[in-house]
Amino acid sequence: MRLALIAALLLAGSAAPVFAQEAGVGQRVDRLEKEMRAVQRKVFPGGTQQFLEADIGRPAATPTPTGVPASSPVEDLSARVSSLEQELARLTGQIEQNGYKVRQLEEQFARFKADADARLNTVEGNAPPTAITPGRQSPSAATxxxxxxxxxxxxxxxxxxxxxxxxxxxxxxxxxxxxxxxxxxxxxxxxxxxxxxxxxxxxxxxxxxxxxxxxxxxxxxxxxxxxxxxxxxxxxxxxxxxxxxxxxxxxxxxxxxxxxxxxxxxxxxxxxxxxxxxxxxxxxxxxxxxxxxxxxxxxx
CATH class of the missing domain: 1.25.40.10 (Tetratricopeptide repeat domain)
Structure with a gap:
Protein backbone atom coordinates (compact mmCIF):
# COMPACT_ATOMS: atom_id res chain seq x y z
CA MET A 1 0.00 0.00 0.00
CA ARG A 2 2.78 2.38 0.90
CA LEU A 3 4.60 1.51 -2.32
CA ALA A 4 1.49 2.32 -4.40
CA LEU A 5 1.07 5.69 -2.65
CA ILE A 6 4.72 6.61 -3.19
CA ALA A 7 4.50 5.70 -6.89
CA ALA A 8 1.39 7.85 -7.31
CA LEU A 9 3.11 10.86 -5.69
CA LEU A 10 6.16 10.45 -7.92
CA LEU A 11 4.00 10.32 -11.04
CA ALA A 12 2.09 13.42 -9.97
CA GLY A 13 5.31 15.28 -9.33
CA SER A 14 6.74 14.44 -12.74
CA ALA A 15 3.50 15.32 -14.60
CA ALA A 16 3.09 18.77 -13.02
CA PRO A 17 5.89 20.45 -15.04
CA VAL A 18 4.51 18.89 -18.21
CA PHE A 19 1.02 20.25 -17.54
CA ALA A 20 2.46 23.68 -16.68
CA GLN A 21 4.46 23.67 -19.91
CA GLU A 22 1.37 22.71 -21.92
CA ALA A 23 -0.60 25.55 -20.32
CA GLY A 24 2.15 28.07 -21.13
CA VAL A 25 2.35 26.97 -24.77
CA GLY A 26 -1.46 27.03 -25.01
CA GLN A 27 -1.47 30.68 -23.91
CA ARG A 28 1.12 31.49 -26.57
CA VAL A 29 -1.06 29.80 -29.19
CA ASP A 30 -4.15 31.79 -28.10
CA ARG A 31 -2.20 35.05 -28.20
CA LEU A 32 -0.71 34.35 -31.63
CA GLU A 33 -4.10 33.36 -33.03
CA LYS A 34 -5.55 36.72 -31.88
CA GLU A 35 -2.65 38.57 -33.48
CA MET A 36 -3.09 36.58 -36.69
CA ARG A 37 -6.75 37.54 -36.92
CA ALA A 38 -5.91 41.23 -36.42
CA VAL A 39 -3.21 41.06 -39.12
CA GLN A 40 -5.52 39.25 -41.55
CA ARG A 41 -8.18 41.94 -41.13
CA LYS A 42 -5.59 44.50 -42.31
CA VAL A 43 -4.29 42.42 -45.19
CA PHE A 44 -7.73 41.28 -46.40
CA PRO A 45 -10.16 44.13 -45.50
CA GLY A 46 -13.77 43.27 -46.26
CA GLY A 47 -13.00 39.55 -46.45
CA THR A 48 -14.70 36.71 -44.66
CA GLN A 49 -12.89 37.59 -41.40
CA GLN A 50 -12.28 33.90 -40.83
CA PHE A 51 -9.16 32.29 -39.44
CA LEU A 52 -6.96 30.67 -42.09
CA GLU A 53 -6.77 27.22 -40.56
CA ALA A 54 -5.07 25.79 -43.67
CA ASP A 55 -2.03 28.02 -43.15
CA ILE A 56 -1.60 27.59 -39.42
CA GLY A 57 -3.20 24.28 -38.57
CA ARG A 58 -1.61 21.43 -36.72
CA PRO A 59 1.15 19.82 -38.80
CA ALA A 60 0.06 16.61 -40.50
CA ALA A 61 1.06 13.54 -38.53
CA THR A 62 3.75 11.48 -40.14
CA PRO A 63 3.73 7.70 -39.94
CA THR A 64 5.95 6.35 -37.22
CA PRO A 65 7.46 2.91 -37.01
CA THR A 66 5.64 0.34 -34.93
CA GLY A 67 6.57 0.61 -31.32
CA VAL A 68 7.69 4.29 -31.38
CA PRO A 69 5.56 6.49 -29.07
CA ALA A 70 3.41 9.26 -30.68
CA SER A 71 4.44 12.90 -30.23
CA SER A 72 3.41 14.53 -26.96
CA PRO A 73 0.80 17.37 -26.74
CA VAL A 74 3.61 19.81 -25.92
CA GLU A 75 5.41 18.96 -29.14
CA ASP A 76 2.19 19.41 -31.14
CA LEU A 77 1.57 22.83 -29.57
CA SER A 78 5.17 23.87 -30.21
CA ALA A 79 4.76 22.97 -33.90
CA ARG A 80 1.58 25.06 -34.08
CA VAL A 81 3.34 28.01 -32.43
CA SER A 82 6.17 27.83 -34.96
CA SER A 83 3.65 27.72 -37.84
CA LEU A 84 1.76 30.70 -36.39
CA GLU A 85 4.93 32.73 -35.98
CA GLN A 86 5.97 32.05 -39.58
CA GLU A 87 2.54 33.02 -40.94
CA LEU A 88 2.47 36.18 -38.80
CA ALA A 89 5.88 37.22 -40.12
CA ARG A 90 4.72 36.64 -43.72
CA LEU A 91 1.54 38.68 -43.31
CA THR A 92 3.39 41.49 -41.55
CA GLY A 93 5.79 41.71 -44.48
CA GLN A 94 2.86 41.79 -46.91
CA ILE A 95 1.28 44.68 -45.00
CA GLU A 96 4.50 46.68 -45.23
CA GLN A 97 4.79 46.02 -48.98
CA ASN A 98 1.16 47.03 -49.59
CA GLY A 99 1.62 50.22 -47.57
CA TYR A 100 4.70 51.13 -49.61
CA LYS A 101 2.86 50.57 -52.90
CA VAL A 102 -0.08 52.72 -51.76
CA ARG A 103 2.28 55.55 -50.80
CA GLN A 104 3.94 55.33 -54.21
CA LEU A 105 0.57 55.58 -56.00
CA GLU A 106 -0.49 58.56 -53.88
CA GLU A 107 2.76 60.38 -54.61
CA GLN A 108 2.46 59.71 -58.36
CA PHE A 109 -1.11 61.00 -58.48
CA ALA A 110 -0.17 64.12 -56.49
CA ARG A 111 2.68 64.86 -58.92
CA PHE A 112 0.40 64.36 -61.94
CA LYS A 113 -2.29 66.66 -60.48
CA ALA A 114 0.21 69.40 -59.58
CA ASP A 115 1.82 69.20 -63.04
CA ALA A 116 -1.55 69.34 -64.80
CA ASP A 117 -2.67 72.36 -62.76
CA ALA A 118 0.59 74.22 -63.36
CA ARG A 119 0.57 73.60 -67.11
CA LEU A 120 -3.08 74.54 -67.53
CA ASN A 121 -2.50 77.78 -65.63
CA THR A 122 0.49 78.51 -67.87
CA VAL A 123 -1.20 77.79 -71.19
CA GLU A 124 -4.24 79.89 -70.30
CA GLY A 125 -1.99 82.82 -69.41
CA ASN A 126 -2.56 82.91 -65.65
CA ALA A 127 -0.57 82.45 -62.51
CA PRO A 128 -1.72 79.75 -60.08
CA PRO A 129 -5.22 80.58 -58.80
CA THR A 130 -5.61 82.18 -55.37
CA ALA A 131 -8.51 82.22 -52.94
CA ILE A 132 -10.98 85.00 -53.66
CA THR A 133 -13.90 86.62 -51.86
CA PRO A 134 -16.61 87.95 -54.13
CA GLY A 135 -18.35 91.22 -53.52
CA ARG A 136 -21.15 92.40 -55.75
CA GLN A 137 -22.56 89.76 -58.02
CA SER A 138 -23.25 91.53 -61.30
CA PRO A 139 -21.44 94.15 -63.40
CA SER A 140 -23.41 97.04 -64.83
CA ALA A 141 -23.02 95.97 -68.44
CA ALA A 142 -25.44 96.49 -71.27
CA THR A 143 -27.15 93.47 -72.83
Missing part, protein backbone atom coordinates in the same frame (compact mmCIF):
# COMPACT_ATOMS: atom_id res chain seq x y z
CA UNK A 144 -24.85 92.06 -75.54
CA UNK A 145 -25.96 92.33 -79.14
CA UNK A 146 -25.17 90.20 -82.19
CA UNK A 147 -21.59 90.43 -83.48
CA UNK A 148 -20.54 92.04 -86.70
CA UNK A 149 -16.94 91.06 -87.42
CA UNK A 150 -14.75 88.55 -85.62
CA UNK A 151 -12.09 90.00 -83.30
CA UNK A 152 -8.50 88.84 -83.09
CA UNK A 153 -7.33 86.33 -80.56
CA UNK A 154 -7.73 87.68 -77.04
CA UNK A 155 -4.41 86.26 -75.87
CA UNK A 156 -1.27 84.66 -77.23
CA UNK A 157 -1.58 81.07 -78.40
CA UNK A 158 -0.80 78.66 -75.55
CA UNK A 159 1.66 75.83 -75.58
CA UNK A 160 0.62 72.21 -76.00
CA UNK A 161 -1.80 70.88 -73.34
CA UNK A 162 -0.82 68.18 -70.87
CA UNK A 163 -0.09 64.81 -72.44
CA UNK A 164 -2.71 62.09 -72.47
CA UNK A 165 -2.60 60.01 -69.33
CA UNK A 166 -4.76 57.58 -67.44
CA UNK A 167 -7.23 59.35 -65.17
CA UNK A 168 -9.93 58.40 -62.74
CA UNK A 169 -11.54 61.86 -62.92
CA UNK A 170 -14.15 62.07 -65.72
CA UNK A 171 -14.68 65.80 -65.10
CA UNK A 172 -10.99 66.50 -65.65
CA UNK A 173 -10.94 64.34 -68.78
CA UNK A 174 -14.00 66.10 -70.22
CA UNK A 175 -12.47 69.53 -69.63
CA UNK A 176 -9.17 68.54 -71.23
CA UNK A 177 -11.04 67.21 -74.27
CA UNK A 178 -12.82 70.55 -74.70
CA UNK A 179 -9.57 72.42 -74.17
CA UNK A 180 -7.82 70.49 -76.94
CA UNK A 181 -10.66 71.24 -79.35
CA UNK A 182 -10.34 74.95 -78.52
CA UNK A 183 -6.58 74.84 -79.03
CA UNK A 184 -7.12 73.22 -82.45
CA UNK A 185 -9.45 76.15 -83.29
CA UNK A 186 -12.44 73.85 -83.55
CA UNK A 187 -14.50 76.42 -81.73
CA UNK A 188 -17.98 75.02 -82.36
CA UNK A 189 -16.98 71.53 -81.21
CA UNK A 190 -15.13 73.01 -78.24
CA UNK A 191 -18.19 75.04 -77.22
CA UNK A 192 -20.38 71.94 -77.26
CA UNK A 193 -17.88 69.92 -75.21
CA UNK A 194 -17.34 72.70 -72.66
CA UNK A 195 -21.07 73.27 -72.17
CA UNK A 196 -21.40 69.56 -71.44
CA UNK A 197 -18.68 69.82 -68.79
CA UNK A 198 -20.52 72.59 -66.96
CA UNK A 199 -23.86 70.76 -67.24
CA UNK A 200 -22.57 67.36 -66.08
CA UNK A 201 -20.04 68.53 -63.47
CA UNK A 202 -21.35 71.85 -62.05
CA UNK A 203 -19.58 71.29 -58.71
CA UNK A 204 -16.26 70.19 -60.21
CA UNK A 205 -13.26 72.48 -59.78
CA UNK A 206 -12.94 72.61 -63.59
CA UNK A 207 -16.48 73.96 -64.06
CA UNK A 208 -15.21 77.54 -63.72
CA UNK A 209 -12.42 76.78 -66.19
CA UNK A 210 -14.86 75.23 -68.67
CA UNK A 211 -17.34 78.14 -68.51
CA UNK A 212 -14.54 80.68 -68.98
CA UNK A 213 -13.05 78.74 -71.89
CA UNK A 214 -16.54 78.48 -73.42
CA UNK A 215 -16.64 82.28 -73.55
CA UNK A 216 -13.19 82.38 -75.10
CA UNK A 217 -14.24 79.86 -77.75
CA UNK A 218 -17.16 82.14 -78.70
CA UNK A 219 -14.93 85.22 -78.65
CA UNK A 220 -12.28 83.58 -80.83
CA UNK A 221 -15.04 82.39 -83.17
CA UNK A 222 -16.21 85.98 -83.74
CA UNK A 223 -19.26 85.76 -81.48
CA UNK A 224 -18.70 88.42 -78.79
CA UNK A 225 -22.39 88.53 -77.86
CA UNK A 226 -22.46 84.84 -76.90
CA UNK A 227 -19.03 85.23 -75.34
CA UNK A 228 -20.25 88.06 -73.08
CA UNK A 229 -23.16 85.91 -71.91
CA UNK A 230 -20.83 82.99 -71.11
CA UNK A 231 -18.34 85.17 -69.21
CA UNK A 232 -21.07 86.90 -67.22
CA UNK A 233 -22.65 83.53 -66.32
CA UNK A 234 -19.32 82.30 -64.96
CA UNK A 235 -18.90 85.35 -62.72
CA UNK A 236 -22.53 85.34 -61.61
CA UNK A 237 -22.90 81.59 -60.87
CA UNK A 238 -19.36 80.75 -59.72
CA UNK A 239 -17.89 83.94 -58.23
CA UNK A 240 -15.45 81.87 -56.16
CA UNK A 241 -14.29 79.83 -59.14
CA UNK A 242 -10.67 79.98 -60.22
CA UNK A 243 -11.57 81.68 -63.51
CA UNK A 244 -14.21 84.14 -62.27
CA UNK A 245 -11.78 87.14 -62.33
CA UNK A 246 -10.63 86.17 -65.84
CA UNK A 247 -14.24 86.03 -67.00
CA UNK A 248 -14.78 89.64 -65.91
CA UNK A 249 -11.72 90.70 -67.88
CA UNK A 250 -12.89 88.85 -70.99
CA UNK A 251 -16.41 90.20 -70.52
CA UNK A 252 -14.92 93.67 -70.92
CA UNK A 253 -13.03 92.47 -73.99
CA UNK A 254 -16.27 91.08 -75.46
CA UNK A 255 -18.04 94.39 -74.97
CA UNK A 256 -15.16 96.18 -76.70
CA UNK A 257 -15.47 93.72 -79.63
CA UNK A 258 -19.12 94.58 -80.28
CA UNK A 259 -20.02 96.93 -83.12
CA UNK A 260 -20.25 99.62 -81.97
CA UNK A 261 -17.93 98.99 -79.02
CA UNK A 262 -19.42 99.61 -75.60
CA UNK A 263 -16.38 101.19 -73.97
CA UNK A 264 -18.34 102.75 -71.10
CA UNK A 265 -19.82 99.39 -70.13
CA UNK A 266 -16.42 97.73 -70.47
CA UNK A 267 -14.97 100.28 -68.05
CA UNK A 268 -17.71 99.43 -65.54
CA UNK A 269 -16.80 95.75 -65.84
CA UNK A 270 -13.11 96.45 -65.25
CA UNK A 271 -14.03 98.55 -62.22
CA UNK A 272 -16.15 95.67 -60.93
CA UNK A 273 -13.20 93.32 -61.35
CA UNK A 274 -10.90 95.58 -59.33
CA UNK A 275 -13.58 96.28 -56.72
CA UNK A 276 -14.46 92.60 -56.10
CA UNK A 277 -11.08 90.90 -56.36
CA UNK A 278 -8.62 93.74 -55.77
CA UNK A 279 -5.14 92.71 -54.71
CA UNK A 280 -6.00 89.01 -54.98
CA UNK A 281 -5.79 89.20 -58.78
CA UNK A 282 -2.72 87.48 -60.23
CA UNK A 283 -0.12 89.86 -61.65
CA UNK A 284 -0.47 88.78 -65.32
CA UNK A 285 -4.19 89.52 -65.14
CA UNK A 286 -3.53 92.86 -63.43
CA UNK A 287 -1.28 93.86 -66.33
CA UNK A 288 -3.91 92.92 -68.91
CA UNK A 289 -6.63 94.82 -67.04
CA UNK A 290 -4.45 97.94 -66.88
CA UNK A 291 -3.88 97.80 -70.66
CA UNK A 292 -7.59 97.15 -71.30
CA UNK A 293 -8.60 100.17 -69.22
CA UNK A 294 -6.15 102.31 -71.14
CA UNK A 295 -7.51 101.02 -74.50
CA UNK A 296 -11.08 101.77 -73.40
CA UNK A 297 -10.02 105.20 -72.08
CA UNK A 298 -11.54 104.44 -68.71
CA UNK A 299 -9.64 107.23 -66.94
CA UNK A 300 -8.46 107.18 -63.36
Missing amino acids: PVAPATPPGRAAAEPAAPPAESASVDPGEDAYLAGYRLWEQKKYAEAATALKDVVAKYPKHRRASYAQNLLGRAYLDDGKPGLAAEAFYANYQKMPRGDRAPDSLYYLGQSLMSLKPAKAADACKVYAELIDVYGEKIAQPLKDRVAKARADAKCGA
Whole structure:
Protein backbone atom coordinates (compact mmCIF):
# COMPACT_ATOMS: atom_id res chain seq x y z
CA MET A 1 0.00 0.00 0.00
CA ARG A 2 2.78 2.38 0.90
CA LEU A 3 4.60 1.51 -2.32
CA ALA A 4 1.49 2.32 -4.40
CA LEU A 5 1.07 5.69 -2.65
CA ILE A 6 4.72 6.61 -3.19
CA ALA A 7 4.50 5.70 -6.89
CA ALA A 8 1.39 7.85 -7.31
CA LEU A 9 3.11 10.86 -5.69
CA LEU A 10 6.16 10.45 -7.92
CA LEU A 11 4.00 10.32 -11.04
CA ALA A 12 2.09 13.42 -9.97
CA GLY A 13 5.31 15.28 -9.33
CA SER A 14 6.74 14.44 -12.74
CA ALA A 15 3.50 15.32 -14.60
CA ALA A 16 3.09 18.77 -13.02
CA PRO A 17 5.89 20.45 -15.04
CA VAL A 18 4.51 18.89 -18.21
CA PHE A 19 1.02 20.25 -17.54
CA ALA A 20 2.46 23.68 -16.68
CA GLN A 21 4.46 23.67 -19.91
CA GLU A 22 1.37 22.71 -21.92
CA ALA A 23 -0.60 25.55 -20.32
CA GLY A 24 2.15 28.07 -21.13
CA VAL A 25 2.35 26.97 -24.77
CA GLY A 26 -1.46 27.03 -25.01
CA GLN A 27 -1.47 30.68 -23.91
CA ARG A 28 1.12 31.49 -26.57
CA VAL A 29 -1.06 29.80 -29.19
CA ASP A 30 -4.15 31.79 -28.10
CA ARG A 31 -2.20 35.05 -28.20
CA LEU A 32 -0.71 34.35 -31.63
CA GLU A 33 -4.10 33.36 -33.03
CA LYS A 34 -5.55 36.72 -31.88
CA GLU A 35 -2.65 38.57 -33.48
CA MET A 36 -3.09 36.58 -36.69
CA ARG A 37 -6.75 37.54 -36.92
CA ALA A 38 -5.91 41.23 -36.42
CA VAL A 39 -3.21 41.06 -39.12
CA GLN A 40 -5.52 39.25 -41.55
CA ARG A 41 -8.18 41.94 -41.13
CA LYS A 42 -5.59 44.50 -42.31
CA VAL A 43 -4.29 42.42 -45.19
CA PHE A 44 -7.73 41.28 -46.40
CA PRO A 45 -10.16 44.13 -45.50
CA GLY A 46 -13.77 43.27 -46.26
CA GLY A 47 -13.00 39.55 -46.45
CA THR A 48 -14.70 36.71 -44.66
CA GLN A 49 -12.89 37.59 -41.40
CA GLN A 50 -12.28 33.90 -40.83
CA PHE A 51 -9.16 32.29 -39.44
CA LEU A 52 -6.96 30.67 -42.09
CA GLU A 53 -6.77 27.22 -40.56
CA ALA A 54 -5.07 25.79 -43.67
CA ASP A 55 -2.03 28.02 -43.15
CA ILE A 56 -1.60 27.59 -39.42
CA GLY A 57 -3.20 24.28 -38.57
CA ARG A 58 -1.61 21.43 -36.72
CA PRO A 59 1.15 19.82 -38.80
CA ALA A 60 0.06 16.61 -40.50
CA ALA A 61 1.06 13.54 -38.53
CA THR A 62 3.75 11.48 -40.14
CA PRO A 63 3.73 7.70 -39.94
CA THR A 64 5.95 6.35 -37.22
CA PRO A 65 7.46 2.91 -37.01
CA THR A 66 5.64 0.34 -34.93
CA GLY A 67 6.57 0.61 -31.32
CA VAL A 68 7.69 4.29 -31.38
CA PRO A 69 5.56 6.49 -29.07
CA ALA A 70 3.41 9.26 -30.68
CA SER A 71 4.44 12.90 -30.23
CA SER A 72 3.41 14.53 -26.96
CA PRO A 73 0.80 17.37 -26.74
CA VAL A 74 3.61 19.81 -25.92
CA GLU A 75 5.41 18.96 -29.14
CA ASP A 76 2.19 19.41 -31.14
CA LEU A 77 1.57 22.83 -29.57
CA SER A 78 5.17 23.87 -30.21
CA ALA A 79 4.76 22.97 -33.90
CA ARG A 80 1.58 25.06 -34.08
CA VAL A 81 3.34 28.01 -32.43
CA SER A 82 6.17 27.83 -34.96
CA SER A 83 3.65 27.72 -37.84
CA LEU A 84 1.76 30.70 -36.39
CA GLU A 85 4.93 32.73 -35.98
CA GLN A 86 5.97 32.05 -39.58
CA GLU A 87 2.54 33.02 -40.94
CA LEU A 88 2.47 36.18 -38.80
CA ALA A 89 5.88 37.22 -40.12
CA ARG A 90 4.72 36.64 -43.72
CA LEU A 91 1.54 38.68 -43.31
CA THR A 92 3.39 41.49 -41.55
CA GLY A 93 5.79 41.71 -44.48
CA GLN A 94 2.86 41.79 -46.91
CA ILE A 95 1.28 44.68 -45.00
CA GLU A 96 4.50 46.68 -45.23
CA GLN A 97 4.79 46.02 -48.98
CA ASN A 98 1.16 47.03 -49.59
CA GLY A 99 1.62 50.22 -47.57
CA TYR A 100 4.70 51.13 -49.61
CA LYS A 101 2.86 50.57 -52.90
CA VAL A 102 -0.08 52.72 -51.76
CA ARG A 103 2.28 55.55 -50.80
CA GLN A 104 3.94 55.33 -54.21
CA LEU A 105 0.57 55.58 -56.00
CA GLU A 106 -0.49 58.56 -53.88
CA GLU A 107 2.76 60.38 -54.61
CA GLN A 108 2.46 59.71 -58.36
CA PHE A 109 -1.11 61.00 -58.48
CA ALA A 110 -0.17 64.12 -56.49
CA ARG A 111 2.68 64.86 -58.92
CA PHE A 112 0.40 64.36 -61.94
CA LYS A 113 -2.29 66.66 -60.48
CA ALA A 114 0.21 69.40 -59.58
CA ASP A 115 1.82 69.20 -63.04
CA ALA A 116 -1.55 69.34 -64.80
CA ASP A 117 -2.67 72.36 -62.76
CA ALA A 118 0.59 74.22 -63.36
CA ARG A 119 0.57 73.60 -67.11
CA LEU A 120 -3.08 74.54 -67.53
CA ASN A 121 -2.50 77.78 -65.63
CA THR A 122 0.49 78.51 -67.87
CA VAL A 123 -1.20 77.79 -71.19
CA GLU A 124 -4.24 79.89 -70.30
CA GLY A 125 -1.99 82.82 -69.41
CA ASN A 126 -2.56 82.91 -65.65
CA ALA A 127 -0.57 82.45 -62.51
CA PRO A 128 -1.72 79.75 -60.08
CA PRO A 129 -5.22 80.58 -58.80
CA THR A 130 -5.61 82.18 -55.37
CA ALA A 131 -8.51 82.22 -52.94
CA ILE A 132 -10.98 85.00 -53.66
CA THR A 133 -13.90 86.62 -51.86
CA PRO A 134 -16.61 87.95 -54.13
CA GLY A 135 -18.35 91.22 -53.52
CA ARG A 136 -21.15 92.40 -55.75
CA GLN A 137 -22.56 89.76 -58.02
CA SER A 138 -23.25 91.53 -61.30
CA PRO A 139 -21.44 94.15 -63.40
CA SER A 140 -23.41 97.04 -64.83
CA ALA A 141 -23.02 95.97 -68.44
CA ALA A 142 -25.44 96.49 -71.27
CA THR A 143 -27.15 93.47 -72.83
CA PRO A 144 -24.85 92.06 -75.54
CA VAL A 145 -25.96 92.33 -79.14
CA ALA A 146 -25.17 90.20 -82.19
CA PRO A 147 -21.59 90.43 -83.48
CA ALA A 148 -20.54 92.04 -86.70
CA THR A 149 -16.94 91.06 -87.42
CA PRO A 150 -14.75 88.55 -85.62
CA PRO A 151 -12.09 90.00 -83.30
CA GLY A 152 -8.50 88.84 -83.09
CA ARG A 153 -7.33 86.33 -80.56
CA ALA A 154 -7.73 87.68 -77.04
CA ALA A 155 -4.41 86.26 -75.87
CA ALA A 156 -1.27 84.66 -77.23
CA GLU A 157 -1.58 81.07 -78.40
CA PRO A 158 -0.80 78.66 -75.55
CA ALA A 159 1.66 75.83 -75.58
CA ALA A 160 0.62 72.21 -76.00
CA PRO A 161 -1.80 70.88 -73.34
CA PRO A 162 -0.82 68.18 -70.87
CA ALA A 163 -0.09 64.81 -72.44
CA GLU A 164 -2.71 62.09 -72.47
CA SER A 165 -2.60 60.01 -69.33
CA ALA A 166 -4.76 57.58 -67.44
CA SER A 167 -7.23 59.35 -65.17
CA VAL A 168 -9.93 58.40 -62.74
CA ASP A 169 -11.54 61.86 -62.92
CA PRO A 170 -14.15 62.07 -65.72
CA GLY A 171 -14.68 65.80 -65.10
CA GLU A 172 -10.99 66.50 -65.65
CA ASP A 173 -10.94 64.34 -68.78
CA ALA A 174 -14.00 66.10 -70.22
CA TYR A 175 -12.47 69.53 -69.63
CA LEU A 176 -9.17 68.54 -71.23
CA ALA A 177 -11.04 67.21 -74.27
CA GLY A 178 -12.82 70.55 -74.70
CA TYR A 179 -9.57 72.42 -74.17
CA ARG A 180 -7.82 70.49 -76.94
CA LEU A 181 -10.66 71.24 -79.35
CA TRP A 182 -10.34 74.95 -78.52
CA GLU A 183 -6.58 74.84 -79.03
CA GLN A 184 -7.12 73.22 -82.45
CA LYS A 185 -9.45 76.15 -83.29
CA LYS A 186 -12.44 73.85 -83.55
CA TYR A 187 -14.50 76.42 -81.73
CA ALA A 188 -17.98 75.02 -82.36
CA GLU A 189 -16.98 71.53 -81.21
CA ALA A 190 -15.13 73.01 -78.24
CA ALA A 191 -18.19 75.04 -77.22
CA THR A 192 -20.38 71.94 -77.26
CA ALA A 193 -17.88 69.92 -75.21
CA LEU A 194 -17.34 72.70 -72.66
CA LYS A 195 -21.07 73.27 -72.17
CA ASP A 196 -21.40 69.56 -71.44
CA VAL A 197 -18.68 69.82 -68.79
CA VAL A 198 -20.52 72.59 -66.96
CA ALA A 199 -23.86 70.76 -67.24
CA LYS A 200 -22.57 67.36 -66.08
CA TYR A 201 -20.04 68.53 -63.47
CA PRO A 202 -21.35 71.85 -62.05
CA LYS A 203 -19.58 71.29 -58.71
CA HIS A 204 -16.26 70.19 -60.21
CA ARG A 205 -13.26 72.48 -59.78
CA ARG A 206 -12.94 72.61 -63.59
CA ALA A 207 -16.48 73.96 -64.06
CA SER A 208 -15.21 77.54 -63.72
CA TYR A 209 -12.42 76.78 -66.19
CA ALA A 210 -14.86 75.23 -68.67
CA GLN A 211 -17.34 78.14 -68.51
CA ASN A 212 -14.54 80.68 -68.98
CA LEU A 213 -13.05 78.74 -71.89
CA LEU A 214 -16.54 78.48 -73.42
CA GLY A 215 -16.64 82.28 -73.55
CA ARG A 216 -13.19 82.38 -75.10
CA ALA A 217 -14.24 79.86 -77.75
CA TYR A 218 -17.16 82.14 -78.70
CA LEU A 219 -14.93 85.22 -78.65
CA ASP A 220 -12.28 83.58 -80.83
CA ASP A 221 -15.04 82.39 -83.17
CA GLY A 222 -16.21 85.98 -83.74
CA LYS A 223 -19.26 85.76 -81.48
CA PRO A 224 -18.70 88.42 -78.79
CA GLY A 225 -22.39 88.53 -77.86
CA LEU A 226 -22.46 84.84 -76.90
CA ALA A 227 -19.03 85.23 -75.34
CA ALA A 228 -20.25 88.06 -73.08
CA GLU A 229 -23.16 85.91 -71.91
CA ALA A 230 -20.83 82.99 -71.11
CA PHE A 231 -18.34 85.17 -69.21
CA TYR A 232 -21.07 86.90 -67.22
CA ALA A 233 -22.65 83.53 -66.32
CA ASN A 234 -19.32 82.30 -64.96
CA TYR A 235 -18.90 85.35 -62.72
CA GLN A 236 -22.53 85.34 -61.61
CA LYS A 237 -22.90 81.59 -60.87
CA MET A 238 -19.36 80.75 -59.72
CA PRO A 239 -17.89 83.94 -58.23
CA ARG A 240 -15.45 81.87 -56.16
CA GLY A 241 -14.29 79.83 -59.14
CA ASP A 242 -10.67 79.98 -60.22
CA ARG A 243 -11.57 81.68 -63.51
CA ALA A 244 -14.21 84.14 -62.27
CA PRO A 245 -11.78 87.14 -62.33
CA ASP A 246 -10.63 86.17 -65.84
CA SER A 247 -14.24 86.03 -67.00
CA LEU A 248 -14.78 89.64 -65.91
CA TYR A 249 -11.72 90.70 -67.88
CA TYR A 250 -12.89 88.85 -70.99
CA LEU A 251 -16.41 90.20 -70.52
CA GLY A 252 -14.92 93.67 -70.92
CA GLN A 253 -13.03 92.47 -73.99
CA SER A 254 -16.27 91.08 -75.46
CA LEU A 255 -18.04 94.39 -74.97
CA MET A 256 -15.16 96.18 -76.70
CA SER A 257 -15.47 93.72 -79.63
CA LEU A 258 -19.12 94.58 -80.28
CA LYS A 259 -20.02 96.93 -83.12
CA PRO A 260 -20.25 99.62 -81.97
CA ALA A 261 -17.93 98.99 -79.02
CA LYS A 262 -19.42 99.61 -75.60
CA ALA A 263 -16.38 101.19 -73.97
CA ALA A 264 -18.34 102.75 -71.10
CA ASP A 265 -19.82 99.39 -70.13
CA ALA A 266 -16.42 97.73 -70.47
CA CYS A 267 -14.97 100.28 -68.05
CA LYS A 268 -17.71 99.43 -65.54
CA VAL A 269 -16.80 95.75 -65.84
CA TYR A 270 -13.11 96.45 -65.25
CA ALA A 271 -14.03 98.55 -62.22
CA GLU A 272 -16.15 95.67 -60.93
CA LEU A 273 -13.20 93.32 -61.35
CA ILE A 274 -10.90 95.58 -59.33
CA ASP A 275 -13.58 96.28 -56.72
CA VAL A 276 -14.46 92.60 -56.10
CA TYR A 277 -11.08 90.90 -56.36
CA GLY A 278 -8.62 93.74 -55.77
CA GLU A 279 -5.14 92.71 -54.71
CA LYS A 280 -6.00 89.01 -54.98
CA ILE A 281 -5.79 89.20 -58.78
CA ALA A 282 -2.72 87.48 -60.23
CA GLN A 283 -0.12 89.86 -61.65
CA PRO A 284 -0.47 88.78 -65.32
CA LEU A 285 -4.19 89.52 -65.14
CA LYS A 286 -3.53 92.86 -63.43
CA ASP A 287 -1.28 93.86 -66.33
CA ARG A 288 -3.91 92.92 -68.91
CA VAL A 289 -6.63 94.82 -67.04
CA ALA A 290 -4.45 97.94 -66.88
CA LYS A 291 -3.88 97.80 -70.66
CA ALA A 292 -7.59 97.15 -71.30
CA ARG A 293 -8.60 100.17 -69.22
CA ALA A 294 -6.15 102.31 -71.14
CA ASP A 295 -7.51 101.02 -74.50
CA ALA A 296 -11.08 101.77 -73.40
CA LYS A 297 -10.02 105.20 -72.08
CA CYS A 298 -11.54 104.44 -68.71
CA GLY A 299 -9.64 107.23 -66.94
CA ALA A 300 -8.46 107.18 -63.36
